[in-house]
Amino acid sequence: MIWLYRLLFLPGLILALPYYGLRMWRRGGYSKDFKHRFGYFHPLPKTSSPKKRIWLQAVSVGEVLAVGPLLQHLQRNGDVEIVLTTTTSTGYAEARKRYSGQVLSIGIFPLDFWPFSGNAWKRIRPDAIVLTESELWPEHLHQARKRNVPAFLVNARMSDKSYERYRKLRPLAQWLFGQLEHIYATSNLDQQRLIELGGNETRITCPGSIKCDVEINPRLDATAIAQLRRELGFYNESGMPCFVLLGSSIWPGEERPLLRAQASLIEAGYDCRLLLVPRHAERAAEIVNALEAQDHSWHQRSKGKNPNRPVQIHLADTTGELTVLSQSANLAFIGKSLPPHDGGQTPIEPAGMGLPLIMGPKMTNFKAISRALVHNGVGIQVEDEDSLVQALVALANDSPKRQAMSKAGLDWHQRNRGSSQRIAESIIVDLKGED
16 A cells, blocks of 8 residues: 555655645745755654653644644653644744744654655654644655554544545555554544544544643733724724624635625624634735725735724734634634535634634534534524625624623533543553553
8 A cells, every 4th residue: 555655646746746836935934944844854862761752743823723732731741752743834833933942843744755754754763653633644654653653643533525535445544544553533423434434443532622622822801802902993983892793714705795794784783893814814915805895994914913093894814813813703704614615614712712603514624513513502504605694694683692602602612621631641551551
């Protein structure tokens, strides 16, 4: 299996280079420590017994934030040191900002090609590797197996698309899952799917999502929220509070129904403000075109954080501010959930902030979680743009329902914490068993 993968990887990489080259050019930051992508890390010394070195891979900013509690719980065992890698440049920047001085080393995950992966392994020399969510790299796992290094998959999820893809490639799924010492699923549905695809049920458990353990930091009080709203331009001369609608990590086209809902509320007499946070900041020019075509005042955050005047729309085309900015809102729409998009962005953190949620039908990356949120009265799922507009307007008019949804979100989030500690304890036990 690994030789077939190696033969196919290089032509696949060559075909994908134009796409990734364009992404690198648009997002920037890829030149920083680019040699890591070819496995050229600074060589690390061998660990001294009984200390264990864990290579923890977190793909992008979301995973970098999510692994924080897990990293801390692993390090509470004094015999563990962490090497943290990421795939994206934004994730790498966030990891260096957040964890420098807390871990042994921070780097960029190498391309999963035989010589590059081998280079990285010779320099990092881990005693265990930990992957997150659905990041299963065959060469990386092969390097672990041939060195007799245990591999763990945490926060494992199996979206509808991934499930159908693996069903068609069942031998590959069985081979990949067979390389793993333990799989920690985010939900019972994910656990069931992993077992159906050939995973060893004795090695697949469901401790929950580590994203519920991420501290909402800073968590703003009422005074700080009022100040934040003023800085965003969400205020009026009368001093009366306005209603803030959030588009959280929205994808192309999802700004349209949010603008429609805002216009409907303004027409109905509500002082409705709209905070648009695109998933990818490079979409700013596209959203600016939509803002220029409508009548309400707006501000682009990348041109200056404080508009110094009241505005009705704030386009937050920056990175790393979603947690803080979200707390200015009364109601949130979760992006990447309206057709043609599929998958959904995480609804966990907004629920933990006490925000009432509206999601489209395509929350397939968070299928079990979105069902739980709807079942517990935290969120509402809608089918299309028209029903989204209707639901937004209806909730804006129903303050008691929003208050109940807010409390339900806080309660749900609190009940689902603790998975990071359970996973860390399990990994440590497995590592001690290797001695």
